[in-house]
Structure formats: C-alpha cells, structure tokens
Amino acid sequence: MKTRGATRNDRILLWGLRGASVLASSIVLLIVYFLLAESLPALRRIGIARFVTDGDWLPSTAEGENQYRLVPMLAATLLSTLGAVLIAAPAGLLSAVFCHFYAPKALATLQRRIVELLAGIPSVIYGFWGLVTLVPILQRLAPPGQNLLAGILVLTLMILPTIAMLASATLATIPQAHLQGAAALGLSRWTTLRGVVLPEAAPGLLIALLLGTMRAVGETMAVLMVCGNVVQIPTSLFDPVRTLTANIALEMGYATSEHRSVLFVSGLALMALVVLLIGLQRQFRRSVTLV
Amino acid sequence: MSRSTSRGARAKVADGLVQALVWGTAGTVSAVFLCLVGDLLWHGLAGIDLDFLTQGVERTGRAGGIFPILVSTFLILAVCLAVSIPIGLLTAILLSEFSRRNPTLSRLVGASLDVLAGVPSIVFGLFGNAFFCIALGMGFSILSGGLTLSCMVLPIFIRSVELGLRAVPSDYRLAGAALGMSHTSMLLKILLPAGAPGIAAGLMLGVGRALAETAALMFTSGYADRMPSSLMDSGRALSLHIYDLTQVTGGRPNAYASGVVLVALLLVINLLASWTVEHIVGGRVQRV
C-alpha cells in the first residue's frame, strides 16, 4: 500500500544513491585527471625519453641545466618490492599454514591476532623502528646502514600481514572433505599440503601476493626513513637507494615548475603500476571465488 | 620395495623440515612483533603523562606535549568522516541493494573503488595538493587533509558496509516487501539497523587507515604544530609529528611517546573492528 509520498521518497532515495555512487567513483577519474594535468608540462617540454636518457637526477640545479633521469628510482622501487615479496610471500604463506594445519587452537588464535596487529601498525612506526633498530645493526655491517636491504626488510614486515591474512582466508575456503580424504589416504602433512592444499589455494595465494606487491610499491614513509635516499641504481644490497615514492615525499615540498611536474609524472608511473597489478588481480579473482 | 621405503623416509624428512620451517616462521613473526612493540613501549611509556597529552608543542616537538597535534588529528579525522560516511553509506546501499537494477553503474563503481583502494598514499598526497590545496584554493589546511583522507578511506568503508548489508538475510527484505514498505522505510527501519555492525566495522577500519596515514597529509594538511583555530588552518597529524620528530636531534624520546599514543589508539580501534566483525557480523565481513 504505497502512498504517494513514499514513492516520491523512493525516487529521491534512488537518485541520492546514484549521485553518491557517481561521486565516489569519479574520485579515481579526478585523480587521473589531476595527475595528467600536472604532468603535462613535463611530458611536453621534457618528454618521456629524457626520463631514461638523461645522465642524472638533478631537478633544480643552480646552473639551470636540469636533468631528470627517473630510471634509478624506478629500479629502486622495483628491486625493493621484489626483495620484500620474495621474503614475505613464503613467510606469509607459512604463517597462514601454521595457523591452519600446525598450531594448537590457542596458538593459532594468538598468531592470527599478532598478524592482525602487525597489519594495523602505521608505516611511520615501521620506518621509525627500522631507523632506530635495524639501521644501526646494518651500519655495523656496511655504513651508513640506510640502504636497499633495510628497505627490503622493513617492507617485508609491512606486507607480510597482508599476505598472511589473505592466504589464511584462502586456506579457509578449502573443503574439509578434501583434507579428510587426504588423511584417509594416510598422506603426511607435507604431502597433503603439497598435493591438496597448495594447488587448490594457488589462485587465492596469487591474489594475496599481488595485493602485497601493490602495498610494497606504494609504500612511502618507511622506505623514505631507512633507504638513504641516494639516487642511484644499486649494485649491491648495501647501496643506499631512493624509491619513486620517497622521491616525491622528499622533494615535493621543495619543487617548483618543471621539477614539480616531473614528480607528478612519477606519481602517474606509480598509478600505472598499481592499475596493472589490480588488472591482473581482477583477472584472477574472476577465475576463483574468493571473498 | 626398498624404493618406497626410501621415499617414505624422504617424505618423513621433508615433513619434519616443513614443520620446522612453519614453526620457525611463525616464531620469527611473533618475535619481531614483540620486539617492535616492546621497544616502543619500553622507550615511549615513560614519556607519557598528563602534561604530555595536554600541553602545547615546544621546540618543534622536542619539549612540551602533543595536545595541538591531537586536536589537529581529530579534526582531520572528523572532516574525513563527515564526508565519507554519507557518500559511503549511500554508495554501499546502491551496491548491495540496487545493483541488479543498476548493473552498469554498479560494475563501474565497483571497478573504480577497486582501483581507488590500490592508489598509493603518496599519490593521494599529490592529488590532494593539486586539487584541494591549489585548484580549490584551500591551501595547506585541515580541510584539505581531511578531504584527501576521505578519498582514501571511501573504498574501505564502502566495501565493508556493502558486505555488512549483504549479510542481512533476504527474509528481512521479503518480509518488508510483504508489508508493503517503501524502499526508503525498509532501508531506514530494517536494513540499516540490521547492517549496523557492518557499518561500525567499516567505520573503524576507515578510522584506522586515516589515523595511520602520513604520506597523504605531508602536502595537504601541512606541518603547523600549534593549536588550529579553524579548519582552514594547517594542522599536523600525529603520524606526521612522529616522522618529523625522527628528523630532529633530541626528538626521539617524544617520537617514542607519540608513537605509543598512536599505536594505542590504533590498537583499540583495530580490536574493536575485529571484535565487531567476529562477534556480531559472524565473520561475514572480510577485513580489507
């Protein structure tokens, strides 16, 4: 028994919902638009080629002969992410496996809580801890201690909870019947893991890995604090490096005109990397039903 | 026969090895966590007293307290929530209740939220600086910072509210429809109350993300470390204050103390969030 007022309310409601949704989804477009608009001067006057061919990163020299080589920073971002993912992916998976297959119930809950708490710790605290705890240790190995390795280790800690939590969610979706079947066959725990659990969980684990990678690529504060921020392509783990994100954080406050514009170009590059990872992840998500 | 025993023996060795590896990893993760939190508490707790929480910042944070910083932090948070709650709620309702009637819109919204959730925080900072601070003329202000954060928090908030609403049994909706309720009153009287835990969880996840954020605020809300007198003033968030303190000599004691305050706030919020999720929603809302 709909009254006239109610249908009008419904119409208002529906338009309100649509309006809000359009607003919420337009944020991404706004971001891309502003990144592009601010990048345009650099793309036009400097050109993409020079981000690769310039000899060095000297964005605001007194002599005015600025150079804008972005390659070392891109390399630092990719290498630190790769390093962190190489450690955090197996560690996160093992931590999830621990909770599901090895730990007694109480320990599993404890481990889960700890991983959750680690996930909630802000990046500035990870950076601070890295700076006061990790860097002095590395300094004894190879001064100054702020280097690629420090960045990789801190990033590992930061993406491990993401990977562990998602891996755990994936493992929870494996049907109990399959595990019971494996047990009935008398398979050992490792054989069960290798033969039953991992193959079934693989797509979900891949998504966990991609999300971890995404977080590592975008991380700023922690790497800014522990990586040393020297612009160079590292030749060893003990070389200080500057990632794309750290470069923006370090120079944005100081940058004017073309320099500022180039920083927006690096923001655009980060965005492109992330969209690529999200595309991959959506692809996988379509083939499995996680969440 | 002998081959199968050797395979059995090898399997046993592998089994033991994996077991050691699993336990070792879990132990390392816990140890690192204890070390991190222990270090923070050990150095930070001593610095926290009433004065620290209620007094102004002196000598760029090395002395005095963090009261103006806390005020700025909460104001930034308030702006962020004031914007993201209404937009987020409405969008989530569309996604959970009306997606079949608006399939294209829902798909587009979903995809754009997925991308938004992955945008690095420093890119939000660049965007916020270019859009809110410069294009809209808000300058370095609490308003710019709060609005930038709301863009960041929206996808998290929307997704958890959406899942919370989807978790409401469809019997409720059928019963409402049978009673001839309009969409609006069904929403207000049935869905929102039933979906409240999901909304609460989303809210806390969003608040947690916003409180932890640093990079997006560096170039939007700025560094001013005194009491803001309006939303147009620049105000330094707690996380940014910690970063700043690590960059000055003699700043570490207060960096530790501020770190404990921040982590304590976040722990409370995260625990509340997971408690809500597990005990009220029944684990149906996934943590992002």
Next chain:
Amino acid sequence: MRHSLHLTGLAGLVLLQAACGNATPQAAAGQLSGRLVITGSSTCAPLVSDISKRFEGLHPAVRIDVQTGGSSRGIADVTRSIADIGMVSRDLKPSEAAELMPFVFALDGVAIILHANNPIRELADAQVKGIYTGAISNWSQVGGPDAPITVVHKASGRATLEVFLKYFGLKESSVQPDVVIGDNQQGIITVAGNPHAIGYVSVGAAEYEIGQRTLIRLLDTAGIPATTANVHAGKFPIGRPLILLTRKNPPELARHFIDYCRSEAVHDLVQDLYYAPVSAK
C-alpha cells in the same frame, strides 16, 4: 614591557620607511589584524616561527602561518601570490631580485660538521672537495682512522647545498653522496649518529645543537672557526644572508612583520638560535 617592544618595532618601521618610501606611518598605531602566510627556507623557519609567536603576542588579531619548503619554493610562492612573505637563505639571483623586494634580517654561514668523536681537526678545502667527489673515500687518506667516509649530502634545490657547492666550486652532478637528507636537522642527526660521517649544515643550526650537547663538531673553513661571531664579523668565508622577501607593494601587515623581524626587539631570539642579527639601516 609590551609597550616598549611595540615602540622599538615602531622605531624600526620608521627607519625602514625612510629606506623604501611608500607607507603610512599612522597605520602602525592602529590595531593590526589579518593573516600572513610565510613559506620557504627551512633554515629560516625556526627563527621566523619564534618571531611570529612574539609578534602574535603583541597583536592578538594577527595569525602567522610559517611553512617550510626551501628557498626556491619561498620565492616561487611569493611570485605566484600563494605566500605573502618568502624566506630565503642564500643570495638572490639577479632574475629573482628584479621582481621582488628582499630584506636581510639575519646572517648565517654554512660549515662542515663531523661526529664529535672524529679525531680529524681540520680539512683543507681541497680535501673537502675530494671527499665530496669521491676521490677521497677513507678517513685514513686525510690522516684519520681507517674507516670509510659516509658523505652526507642534501637533496636537490636546497639553499644550503647551493651555498656549499658555490664556495667549493663543485657541480651538483659531481658529488658522490652516501646519504641524502632534507633539512639541517636531518643532516645533524645523521652525522651525530654515525662516527664516520661528514656533512654540511647551517652554522647557526649546528651551534645550537652543540649547545644542546649533540655529538657533532664544526670544522674550521680556510682556518677560520665556524662561529656566529665570525659570521657576524664577515670573517667566515661561507657566509649567507637570511632574507625575507615580498612582492613589490607588499600588504601592510607583511611590511609590519618584516620591520619587526629586523628590529632590535627580536635580537635575543636571533641570538638564541645562533644567527647573527642585522638591524634595519
């Protein structure tokens, strides 16, 4: 006390107006109000913040926001009218000086710092140059212990970096750093935390930190000790002005504030931070 401070400010104002001409002296007597945005050099910022707090105390209706962002940023923000006053901690280039009105309000220098436990007592200019270009990479090469040198360098665009490079005749592209830092404070904390590091920072900032027992030591340059006194006397070779600048025809409040920064009423604040005060002449 408040009254006398105000009077001194007035005196400075009158002096300045004699120098640059266009202003109404009566305005100072009225109640000042409004908001000033000041951006620029991170070397100037702590001092300008301290001065603004005192200025706000005198004029409760005034609110001054001080944001750091480097000297070039200060110049750009004033040119684009984003800020009312820019802070600069190096000499202005001719192109910059043409469109803006600069006011020197204090003097500072840039000096080499080492960790307090470093046995090295002096470095010749050529040695500093060698260290920063990577030709010298171990302290033993300059008479110190056998330890690799950690070269602390500033991120591009900082005034301190430009002043340093200019004096030593270095090009930014030839410097081989081990750590790159942002502002003075970060440079000091990095050197204080690493016994084998070398860096260069504001003399004022370094002296202040040494006064706070931070583990760093200032090195002489060309035989002249890096002290505020030597900076003030013009003896220290790597000197630089600390400048406030505005557009031509600045807003009245900005002019009042700059006058106040150059008045004797703030000399104690300037000296507290180990800079050399300059009075309006």
